[in-house]
Amino acid sequence: MVNSVGILGVGTYLPDNIVTNDDLKGKVNTSDDWIRSRTGIRERRIAPKDMLVSDMASEAARIAIKDANILPQDIGMILVATVTPDHSFPSVACMVQESLGIPSGVPAMDISAACSGFIYGIVTAMHFIQVDTHQYILLIGADKFSSIIDWTDRNTSVLFGDGAGAVVLGRVRHNRGILSFDLGADGTGGKHLMADPLVSMNGREVFKFAVRQLPLVTETVLAKCSLTNQDIDLLIPHQANTRIIEAARVRLGLSEEKISVTVDRYGNTSAASIPLSLAAEIEQGKIKDDEIILLVGFGAGLTWGAVCLRWGI
Numbered sequence: 001m002v003n004s005v006g007i008l009g010v011g012t013y014l015p016d017n018i019v020t021n022d023d024l025k026g027k028v029n030t031s032d033d034w035i036r037s038r039t040g041i042r043e044r045r046i047a048p049k050d051m052l053v054s055d056m057a058s059e060a061a062r063i064a065i066k067d068a069n070i071l072p073q074d075i076g077m078i079l080v081a082t083v084t085p086d087h088s089f090p091s092v093a094c095m096v097q098e099s100l101g102i103p104s105g106v107p108a109m110d111i112s113a114a115c116s117g118f119i120y121g122i123v124t125a126m127h128f129i130q131v132d133t134h135q136y137i138l139l140i141g142a143d144k145f146s147s148i149i150d151w152t153d154r155n156t157s158v159l160f161g162d163g164a165g166a167v168v169l170g171r172v173r174h175n176r177g178i179l180s181f182d183l184g185a186d187g188t189g190g191k192h193l194m195a196d197p198l199v200s201m202n203g204r205e206v207f208k209f210a211v212r213q214l215p216l217v218t219e220t221v222l223a224k225c226s227l228t229n230q231d232i233d234l235l236i237p238h239q240a241n242t243r244i245i246e247a248a249r250v251r252l253g254l255s256e257e258k259i260s261v262t263v264d265r266y267g268n269t270s271a272a273s274i275p276l277s278l279a280a281e282i283e284q285g286k287i288k289d290d291e292i293i294l295l296v297g298f299g300a301g302l303t304w305g306a307v308c309l310r311w312g313i
């Protein structure tokens with residue numbers, strides 16, 4: 001029988017610097033009212049110029065390793081979901097390895113799937129643990145969009161924030177952890193959201209895709225483990241826009257407390273958004289043993305993915 005795989009520890013890093021909507025008014029022609037009503041965002045965290053993505057990722061990882069009650073030496077593989085690496089190479093994962101003192105020989109690599117990167121990372125980690133290649137895998141979602149934003153473009157500059165979220169994945173008892181997953185991509189939509197080298201986005205196209213795909217992939221992943229919408233205890237979607245989240249909530253027939261919202265505080269943190277939300281929900285005591293938790297990502301590529309978990313170790 002294959003090993004059951006779950007989340008053993010969680011950690012986050014958010015830069016101290018809070019940038020409100022009013023702070024952005026001086027840079028582009030926008031307003032707090034427009035940003036709040038169209039996106040739900042009130043504020044976001046912006047990292048200092050000299051802070052690297054690997055710095056944020058390492059901080060989140062340290063906390064996750066401690067939370068899992070293991071040591072850096074126990075980590076068998078490092079995965080970092082990011083589209084804003086410090087360098088083309090070495091990978092952020094290799095930089096985290098050095099910074100945390102994870103032993104030489106442990107494999108490390110980055111995963112590029114934009115805002116779906118954390119979900120792609122969980123599914124990758126799960127397969128390595130299932131076949132017993134590695135006992136503990138460190139997975140980090142970390143992005144610093146402030147370094148690739150055109151700060152004169154009001155269409156994109158108000159949307160994003162910086163941050164990192166990390167988890168340690170490992171074996172859990174039977175019927176806990178990941179019950180099912182679904183991943184997908186549609187390269188024909190790549191043109192709608194690109195960084196070349198600065199971010200450009202056809203907001204309406206991405207919006208339509210997200211509103212369609214988020215409920216669809218949620219229902220697919222539930223069906224794969226013979227559950228229904230009514231079984232969901234908490235849905236943690238990628239945090240891009242409260243209107244997208246609200247449309248999905250209504251479509252899936254969920255009450256407000258069953259869907260996680262942190263985009264108001266953090267903005268869109270790309271690959272970090274799902275682990276940041278997960279950590280916020282755990283901190284507020286909203287996730288209990290045996291509950292059904294869905295993590296759902298969507299973003300550039302276009303890409304999407306979901307995992308259904310039964311919480312607990």
Ligand code: UT7
Nearest residue numbers: 030031034038115154155158203204206207210240241299
């Ligand atoms: O993480 C990856 C996934 N990303 C997403 O899911 C983002 C998906 N897209 C969205 O969330 C929304 O499309 C946006 C929030 C980006 C935009 O909202 P929208 O309701 O689709 O607005 P729009 O792009 O249709 O623009 C409406 C108007 C335009 O003016 P006109 O042409 O009607 O005169 C824009 O120029 O709002 C204007 N506008 C702004 N006004 C004030 C665009 N950005 C701003 C701004 N402040 N920051």
